[in-house]
Amino acid sequence: MRIGLFLSREEGAVSEVVDVGALASNYSHLTTVKVYDNLAGASNRLDLLSEIGREELEGIVLAGPSTKYYHRDLSGKLFIDSIEEAGINTNKVGFANLKEQVAFPHKGDREGATAKAKALIDVAIEKVRLRHPIKTIEVAPRKSVAIIGTTAGAIVAAQRFLEQDFKVHVLAKTSEISKTQDHWEAMDLTQGYVETHPKADFHFDCTITDVYGWCGDYTIEFEQDGNTHDINIGGIIIAVGGDRGWTARLQPLVQIDTDDDGLFRTEDPLTLPVQTTDPGKMIIPFRHANSETLGFEIASADSAVLGLEAVLNKKEISHHVTVSEVDEDLCGACGSCVRTCAFRASHIDPVKQVSVIDPRRCRGCGNCVVACPTQARDLLTNPNDYLLSAIRILGQTPRLDTVKILAILCNACGYSAADEAGYIAKKFPDLGYPASVLPLRVECGGRVNSEYTLHAFTCGFDGVVIVRCRHGHCHNIIGNRDMDGRINLFRTVIGSLGIDTERLRVVDISPKQGDVFIAEINRFVEEIKERVGGGLKCLS
Amino acid sequence: MPKLDLAVVELQGCFGCHMALIGLFGNNRELFAATEIKYSLLNDVKEIPPVTMGIVEGAVGDTDHEEVLKELREKADILVALGTCAAFGGIPGMRNLFHVEDVLARCFVETESTHEGKMPAPPGVPALLQCVKPLSKVVSVDHIIPGCPPSEQLMNEVKALATGEELRLPTRNLCIECGREREDILVPKQQFLSDSIYAPPELQDIVGSTFLLPRRTMHDSLYSIFELDEIDSKRCFLEQAVLCMGPATREGCGARCLNVNIPCRGCMGPVPSALEQGAKMVNALATILPAGALMLMEDIVGTGYRYSLPISMRPCLVSEREDKQ
Secondary structure: OOEEEEEEOHHHOOOOOOOHHHHHHOOOOOOEEEEEOOOOOHHHHHHHHHHHHHOOOOEEEEEEOOHHHHHOOHHHHHHHHHHHHOOOOHHHEEEEEOHHHHHOOOOOOHHHHHHHHHHHHHHHHHHHHHOOOOEEEEEOOOOEEEEEOOOHHHHHHHHHHHHOOOEEEEEOOOOOOOOOOOOHHHHHHHHHHHHHOOOEEEEOOOEEEEEEEEOOEEEEEEEEOOEEEEEEEOEEEEOOOOOHHHHHHHHHHHOOOEOOOOOEOOOEOOOEOOEOOOOOEEEOOOOOOOOOHHHHHHHHHHHHHHHHHHHHOOOOEEEEEOEOOOOOOOOOOOOHHHHHOOOOOEEEEOOOOEEEEOOOOOOOOOHHHHHOOOOOOOEOOOOHHHHHHHHHHHHOOOOOOOOOEEEEEEOOOHHHHHHHHHHHHHHOOOOOOOOOEEEEEEOOHHHOOHHHHHHHHHOOOOEEEEEEEOOOOOOOOOHHHHHHHHHHHHHHHHHHOOOOHHHEEEEEEOOOOHHHHHHHHHHHHHHHHHHHHOOOOOOO | OOOEEEEEEEOEOOOHHHHHHHHHHHHOHHHHHHEEEEEOOOOOOOOOOOEEEEEEEOEEEEHHHHHHHHHHHHHEEEEEEEOHHHHHOOHHHHHHHOOHHHHHHHHHHHOOOOOOOOOOOOOOOOOEEEEEEOHHHOOOOOEEEOOOOOOHHHHHHHHHHHOOOOOOOOOOEHHHOOOOEOOHHHOOOOOOOOOEOEOHHHOOEEEOOEEEEEOOEOOOOOOOOOOEEEOOOOEOOHHHOEOOOHHHOEOOOOOHHHHOOOOOOOOOOOOOOOOOHHHHHHHHHOOOOOHHHHHOOOOHHHHHOOOOHHHOOOOOOOOHHHHHO
C-alpha cells in the first residue's frame, strides 16, 4: 500500500523535544516521508495535497498536532475534506499526536518522547493499513427545519428560515409562546411574522418521543392530544433556553451533551459556539439574564441559521457509514446488539435471521460491535484487528521506565482531556506525566472490548487505564455505563485468573480537566510502580 | 477400495467421545465396514502402527499424554482432535486455575473422605503438567471437532474426513439453533432484561421436568433464597434471568441441552473469531443483564471458561515461564 507520512515540527514545539529527523529516517520504506515546519500554512498544505496526486498515495499519516486540532473548527474539517477530494478515503487518513500527547507532557524526556512518537506513528500507519475505506451515502437535504422551543432565539431562527423559503416546524411543550423573557416587546413583530407565515407550523403541547436520522434527513416523532405524529426535516435547532427539566428529557433523544448546569453544551464554546457534533443540529445556548441576553441570543440564532442553511442549501450531503454490514456466516441473531443499542439502530431480520443496521439511526459508537459475541460486525473507524494490533505495537515499545501503561482514551472526553493535559504541561514546566504511558484512542467507552485489557497485559503492559466521560456525559448516552458493566465484571474474571485487579483502572473525566488527567495518570503510575516492586510479574 | 486405517487414543478425558464414536459406527454400518481400527483401548496392540487417521479424545494433562500424542502425530497422516477436551482443554483445563501441588494435595490429602492421605509418588507414574493443554499446543492438529461429546451431526464430519472431504464446522453462535421464543431481547431498551440472574451451577431441584431456582437479586446476600421460580421451557433463558452461554458459544450441537430445558454451558467452545469465550460472554451480557448480580456469582471463571480456559489468553494461573524458573 502506498502510504505517505507527513511530519510537522510544529514550529519547534515538537522538534524541541522529539528528534524529528531521526524519527523520519525510520520510515524510508514508505512511499513518501516529508517534514514540514507546520501543516497549517498554505504552501505546505498545497504541497501535501499535490504530493498525494503525484505519488498516487492510498493513505496518509499526519504526525504533529492532535486529531482534535482538525475537528475542532470548520477550517480543520475543510482541510480533511480537501484531502478526501484529493483522492484519499477518510478512513485512510491517520493521525499521530506528537504535540499535545508527546512533546508537551514529556518535554524533559527526549529519549522517551522520541520512542513514544515512533510508537504512535507506527500505530497510525497500522490504522491506515488495516482500516477499510468507508462508504458514503449521498442525501438530498430537506428544505425544512424543526425548532425546539419558543425562546426569543427560536422565534428569530424561525423568521430567518421562513424568509429563506424553508418550511419551519416549531415544537413547544407549552400551549402558547410564553413571552416571559426580558425585553420580549422587542420580539412582537418577529413573533407576528412567524405566527402568520403559511410555511410555519406550530405544534403546541407536544411531547417529543423520538428523534432520529442524519443531517439533511431527520424524523421527529411526538405526541399531541393523545395522537402520535411525525415530521421529516433537514435540520434541527434546539432553543429551549434555561429549561433544565426539558433539556434532561430531550437529551437522550437528541443525543447532545449537557454541561454541569444541566444545559446543552456546544461542541466548543470558542470556535464552534452553536454547533454540535452532528452538523444538522444546532443549539442556541442559554446565557443567564442580563441586559445583553437578548442580543446574544439573536446573534446565536443568526449564527445557527447561517450554519445550518449552508449545509441544507447543498445539493447533496455525504454521510459516512461507519458500521460494517453483518457477516451472515457469523451472526446467529442472538439479539445482543439489538438490546444494547441506545439509538435503536439494530434489529433482527425475521426472515434472514441476521442483524441489520439502520445507518440513519447509527451513531458509530461501536457498542453493538463489542456486544456482538461472534464479531459478526465491526466498527470501520476502530476495527477490531486494528485495535488488537495497535495494543501489540504499543506493547513492543522499548521499556525505558520500570512500568509501561496503556491509556485507552474515549474520543469525547478522555482524548480531549489528554490534549488539555498537554497544554497544561506546556504552561507549567513542573507538570507532566511519564512517556511510558501510551495512548490509544477509541470511539467511545462502549467500544472497549474487555478482551483488550487482558490482551494488553499479555502484550507487556503493567497497567491499563481507561479514561472516559463522567456519568451522564457520555456522547453516546450509555457507552460509559455499558463499559462499566463489562469492565467491572471482567475485573472479577481477571482477579479469578490470578491477575491483580488494581492493574486495571477507570478514570472519569470531563474534556477540559487536563489537570485531573495529569494527577490521575501519575497516581496510577506510582501505584503500579509500587506493585511491580512488590513482585508483580509482567504477563508477556 | 482400501479400508481407512484408524488409531484412536484416549488422553485426559472421560471416554464420552469414545462412546460417541462407538455410536457413530453402530449407527453407520457402511462406515464401520469401510474403516479398520488398528489401535485403540480395545485392540491388544502395544505400539501405534502407521495409520491414515489418528483420533484423539481428551486433553494433554501429564508427560505420558505428551509422549503418546507426539508418537501418534508421527504415525498418523491426519490428526483429529475429537471433543472439547482435545480441542480446547475442556473440563480438565479448569485445574489450570490452581497450582499443580495444590491440585494433588486436594485430591489425595484434603478431601473430606480421605483418611490419613499422603501425596502419591510411586516411581514410573507420569508427572502432571502444570497446565492442561489442548492438543494444538503440543502438536499440529489437522481438524478439531468440538462438543462434549460432539453431536451426531458433527460426528458425521468424521465420515466426511474419511472420504477426503473438507471439514466444515458451523461458525455462528448457538442462538441460531435454539428454538426457544424470544421477545424482550429483540426490543432495544436501556434497561436490563431482568432484575436478577441465576447461574447454571445454581440449578437446584428438579420437580417433574421443571427446574426450580433460587431467585437472587443484586441486593441479596449470596445465598439468600426467598422465591422459587419455574423455568418456562419454551422461552429464552436470558429473558428469564438464567445465565445461558448460548450467545458466546459455537453452534453445531443441535441445542441439545436447551431442548431439555437446561441452559447452555458453552461446551462447543468459543465462536471462531473470539479470543476469549468468557470475555465474549461478559461483553455481550453485561449490558443486558444486571452485571452487579453477575459479579456476585461464586464461580465466574467456571461459568465463562468452563470448557475453554486452556485456549484463553491467560490459559494458566501459573504461567509456564514461571513454572520453568
